Amino acid sequence: MVDVVFLLIVFFLTTLSLEKLEFLRLDLPQESGEIGPEEVRTPAGIVVNITAAGEIVIEQQTHTLDETIEMIAAEHRRSADRGQPLELLIRPDRSGSLAVVNNLARGLIDRGVSSWRLATDPSAARSASTPGGGS
Amino acid sequence: MKIAHPRTRRPGVSPADALIPMIDVVFLLLVYFLQTHTYNPPESELTPALDVERVAGGIGADYQPLVIEVALFEGRPGFRVGQHVHRDQASLTALLEELPRQGGVFVQGSDALSVSWAAAALQAARDAGFERVTYVPAE
Numbered sequence: 001m002v003d004v005v006f007l008l009i010v011f012f013l014t015t016l017s018l019e020k021l022e023f024l025r026l027d028l029p030q031e032s033g034e035i036g037p038e039e040v041r042t043p044a045g046i047v048v049n050i051t052a053a054g055e056i057v058i059e060q061q062t063h064t065l066d067e068t069i070e071m072i073a074a075e076h077r078r079s080a081d082r083g084q085p086l087e088l089l090i091r092p093d094r095s096g097s098l099a100v101v102n103n104l105a106r107g108l109i110d111r112g113v114s115s116w117r118l119a120t121d122p123s124a125a126r127s128a129s130t131p132g133g134g135s
Numbered sequence: 136m137k138i139a140h141p142r143t144r145r146p147g148v149s150p151a152d153a154l155i156p157m158i159d160v161v162f163l164l165l166v167y168f169l170q171t172h173t174y175n176p177p178e179s180e181l182t183p184a185l186d187v188e189r190v191a192g193g194i195g196a197d198y199q200p201l202v203i204e205v206a207l208f209e210g211r212p213g214f215r216v217g218q219h220v221h222r223d224q225a226s227l228t229a230l231l232e233e234l235p236r237q238g239g240v241f242v243q244g245s246d247a248l249s250v251s252w253a254a255a256a257l258q259a260a261r262d263a264g265f266e267r268v269t270y271v272p273a274e
Contacts, residue, residue: 014169031258033258098249
């Protein structure tokens with residue numbers, strides 16, 4: 001019986017930690033992106049989530065714009081020291097204001113972060129209309 | 136002198152019963168390694184993305200880069216290339232396919248619009264075959 005109880009404890013601990021790793025659900029821009037889901041991609045080094053309300057969330061933690069820029073700049077410097085480019089993925093909610101993305105981009109440009117990727121939702125792109133009603 | 140090693144077995148415990156604790160331990164180890172295994176966050180792997188670059192000069196230095204303004208025109212959101220304003224992504228893509236691609240393209244997004252409009256412009260540029268796509272925040 002002790003064995004069973006212990007296994008149950010371990011099971012619930014495991015499922016709890018997996019729940020924490022689940023990504024933040026956002027309504028991403030409904031575009032097909034550049035590469036198909038079946039292709040191999042380089043995992044992103046930093047994933048910046050921007051909610052519809054304009055909150056910036058990195059690894060389940062909410063950060064201010066300045067904190068985010070400094071965090072990315074520091075990681076950019078570390079990546080440069082290792083001779084590797086920083087893989088930065090920005091996941092904005094498509095209904096959110098572009099102002100937050102613009103402010104982030106301005107800060108990153110000032111600190112020499114020259115490239116990033118914008119996350120899209122290709123599955124929604126196949127079924128939804130694009131801005132302006134185009135196909 | 137031959138020393139006999141008596142087999143110590145509790146009465147009533149069969150060899151099969153003796154395996155049970157070992158199976159328990161193996162199963163616990165399996166669960167432990169599953170739990171401590173590092174999972175890459177799904178959001179960093181499963182999301183197709185558009186590459187956006189901030190460049191200066193380079194291969195586009197001899198060419199005039201195209202600029203796509205994503206903003207409100209006459210109170211409605213749209214894409215402006217030169218003097219032409221497009222209200223949908225399909226017509227923007229069709230226009231870009233007719234233009235030279237060597238200089239790359241700049242997408243300039245206005246604070247007044249939502250993210251989806253900037254993403255549509257970036258996607259249109261990629262669909263039209265532009266390899267160098269640069270996002271520029273509006274002034």
